[in-house]
Amino acid sequence: MYHSSQIPAHERAxxxxxxxxxxxxxxxxAIEDPAAADAVLEAAVIGRTSIFQAHITGITLSRNPKQIxxxxxxxxxxxxxxxxxxxxxQFEAQRQVHPGELMLMDMNAxxxxxxxxxGASQALYVPIAELALAHEVVVSAAxxxxxxxxYSLVSxxxxxxxxxxxxxxxxxxxxxxxxxxxxxxxxxxxxAYNADYARGMMAEVLLPRIRGYIRxxxxxxxxxxxxxxxxxxxxxxxxxxxxxxxxxxxxxxxITKRLEGSRDELARPETQDVSVATIARRWGFSxxxxxxxxxxxxxxxxxxxxxxxxxxxxxAR
Numbered sequence: 001m002y003h004s005s006q007i008p009a010h011e012r013a014x015x016x017x018x019x020x021x022x023x024x025x026x027x028x029x030a031i032e033d034p035a036a037a038d039a040v041l042e043a044a045v046i047g048r049t050s051i052f053q054a055h056i057t058g059i060t061l062s063r064n065p066k067q068i069x070x071x072x073x074x075x076x077x078x079x080x081x082x083x084x085x086x087x088x089x090q091f092e093a094q095r096q097v098h099p100g101e102l103m104l105m106d107m108n109a110x111x112x113x114x115x116x117x118x119g120a121s122q123a124l125y126v127p128i129a130e131l132a133l134a135h136e137v138v139v140s141a142a143x144x145x146x147x148x149x150x151y152s153l154v155s156x157x158x159x160x161x162x163x164x165x166x167x168x169x170x171x172x173x174x175x176x177x178x179x180x181x182x183x184x185x186x187x188x189x190x191x192a193y194n195a196d197y198a199r200g201m202m203a204e205v206l207l208p209r210i211r212g213y214i215r216x217x218x219x220x221x222x223x224x225x226x227x228x229x230x231x232x233x234x235x236x237x238x239x240x241x242x243x244x245x246x247x248x249x250x251x252x253x254x255i256t257k258r259l260e261g262s263r264d265e266l267a268r269p270e271t272q273d274v275s276v277a278t279i280a281r282r283w284g285f286s287x288x289x290x291x292x293x294x295x296x297x298x299x300x301x302x303x304x305x306x307x308x309x310x311x312x313x314x315x316a317r
Contacts, residue, residue, distance in 0.1 A: 009035045016041075016056075025107060026067040032058020032116065044165045047178030048130055051161050052123045055083075060114030063107065073107030075125040076138065078185060080158040084119030087112070093143055102155055104142040104189070122162040126185045133189055141192040148192040150205070152233035154184055180205075203246045206232060210239070211253075218258050221286045225250060258283040259298050262291070266303055267310035276303045 007015050013034030019041050020029050040055040079086075079102065086097035090111040097103045105111050105123075115121075131138075145151055161168070161181070168174055187201040213231055217223050228250075229239040243250045262283040265271055271279065277288045280303070285291035295303045 003040050025073050026071045027061055027063040030060040044169055046169055046174055048127050049178050049181050050125045053162050055120040057118050058116050062112040068108055075127055077105040077123045077125055079103050079121050079123040080155050082120040082122055084115040086115045091139055102145050122158050124158050130182050131186050137193045141189040144192045148188045149234045149238055150188040154188045203242050219282050219284055221284050266307045
């Protein structure tokens with residue numbers, strides 16, 4: 001972490017530029033108030049991806065063709081504006097980036113980005129080779145990011161990665177997070193380019209997240225397709241389309257997981273004094289008769305008969 005308050009005022013301009021260049025590639029760095037004491041720069045490497053955060057008063061970053069020729073980059077930057085309104089120019093397009101919004105920077109094409117006054121940005125660097133997307137897809141997606149149904153999810157993901165910082169890099173989960181981050185970025189860019197082009201990628205990224213969300217909320221009797229879709233920033237129609245493309249029955253999968261969970265709980269010795277109806281409610285079944293019918297259809301016995309059999313087996317051991 002770099003904090004300008006720890007640097008003598010007359011050294012802050014050079015120190016800030018050095019930190020930016022250490023964390024990226026040759027570029028021009030113009031700072032509105034080089035002597036300001038409130039600049040904070042943070043970086044964290046998460047496998048093949050990395051996060052770079054800048055909290056600073058007034059800055060403009062730009063990269064010219066000569067810098068690109070002499071030092072090509074192997075990453076793309078997906079940046080999330082956190083504070084102030086950013087100005088981004090690339091591929092002959094200019095746009096404003098408001099807090100919470102995303103922008104894509106191709107580090108191998110001339111660009112300019114910055115803001116005036118106190119501001120902050122969070123940049124996710126993703127290896128170009130790992131994305132495995134044609135350059136035309138990237139260029140087209142850059143101007144259409146909000147068209148992706150994954151846009152809000154990626155914005156939240158970058159914010160979460162930035163908050164976790166170095167604490168995440170030291171955990172065993174870092175590899176899985178790195179893999180998921182690359183897949184999520186790829187699917188967002190592909191779906192911003194063309195929904196049909198990205199259909200397979202969308203399912204690959206979203207379905208594991210959807211299944212994980214369902215597992216965490218099996219006891220919620222209000223769990224519904226609408227609620228699941230809202231939690232993943234997609235429409236209910238898109239949710240059903242993803243499931244259909246993957247030959248995955250959402251309703252049946254939820255019921256199956258609830259029945260399997262209730263079966264395991266009914267077999268535990270420590271729950272022998274808990275009523276079947278109570279256990280059914282714990283697993284999202286508000287109607288005991290419906291629960292008994294579906295349990296018998298799936299396992300061939302009633303919940304009570306299964307419990308008695310499990311207790312007998314336990315005593316016989």
